[in-house]
Amino acid sequence: AQSVTQPDIHITVSEGASLELRCNYSYGATPYLFWYVQSPGQGLQLLLKYFSGDTLVQGIKGFEAEFKRSQSSFNLRKPSVHWSDAAEYFCAAKDLNQAGTALIFGKGTTLSVSS
Amino acid sequence: DSGVTQTPKHLITATGQRVTLRCSPRSGDLSVYWYQQSLDQGLQFLIQYYNGEERAKGNILERFSAQQFPDLHSELNLSSLELGDSALYFCASSVSGVPGNTIYFGEGSWLTVV
Numbered sequence: 001a002q003s004v005t006q007p008d009i010h011i012t013v014s015e016g017a018s019l020e021l022r023c024n025y026s027y028g029a030t031p032y033l034f035w036y037v038q039s040p041g042q043g044l045q046l047l048l049k050y051f052s053g054d055t056l057v058q059g060i061k062g063f064e065a066e067f068k069r070s071q072s073s074f075n076l077r078k079p080s081v082h083w084s085d086a087a088e089y090f091c092a093a094k095d096l097n098q099a100g101t102a103l104i105f106g107k108g109t110t111l112s113v114s115s
Numbered sequence: 116d117s118g119v120t121q122t123p124k125h126l127i128t129a130t131g132q133r134v135t136l137r138c139s140p141r142s143g144d145l146s147v148y149w150y151q152q153s154l155d156q157g158l159q160f161l162i163q164y165y166n167g168e169e170r171a172k173g174n175i176l177e178r179f180s181a182q183q184f185p186d187l188h189s190e191l192n193l194s195s196l197e198l199g200d201s202a203l204y205f206c207a208s209s210v211s212g213v214p215g216n217t218i219y220f221g222e223g224s225w226l227t228v229v
Contacts, residue, residue, distance in 0.1 A: 032215065043117055043220040043222040043223055102148055103218065105158035
């Protein structure tokens with residue numbers, strides 16, 4: 001079955017330090033890949049998405065992600081974390097088995113930012 | 116603000132009861148999705164509608180049903196509620212059924228079953 005795995009449940013990063021959140025997927029073909037962020041009490045906001053082309057995609061709030069087919073990964077990065085980045089981050093992929101366009105989500109990674 | 120509106124924001128009900136969650140998609144969006152978020156299961160896709168028709172079905176229980184009305188708003192009906200149904204229910208919408216469309220999420224409806 002297709003799946004999205006986020007190996008890290010919780011990560012703590014110092015403010016100003018770099019960040020990398022890991023995401024692995026299991027799909028036969030190139031999936032559509034997404035990163036969403038959920039702040040406490042809020043809905044999910046799209047950070048960036050990848051469909052094809054340049055494997056390094058830029059998103060909002062200074063985030064970027066790199067698609068690596070050989071590693072089945074789509075890791076999210078940010079060069080300098082701000083305290084406001086503390087939230088839960090979800091990697092998602094298009095479910096190719098579904099007739100529609102629903103997404104499969106990973107379990108999420110909670111990011112804490114220390115001062 | 117994503118433009119997706121969900122009501123109610125919070126709901127407490129007893130086991131065995133039935134509730135209806137309502138969703139208004141972003142203006143112009145034809146596709147509506149329902150997701151359930153719980154601590155143990157994470158974000159689970161329930162069902163998708165496109166322009167009034169069911170497009171895809173995920174892990175939706177038989178006790179749950181949904182529909183999308185001609186004005187494109189959607190309702191998720193949860194019946195014979197169990198404690199395990201306590202979760203955050205998200206509605207989301209996108210312009211069409213094209214995979215590349217961005218899916219926008221509402222802020223969710225918190226359901227607590229006691």
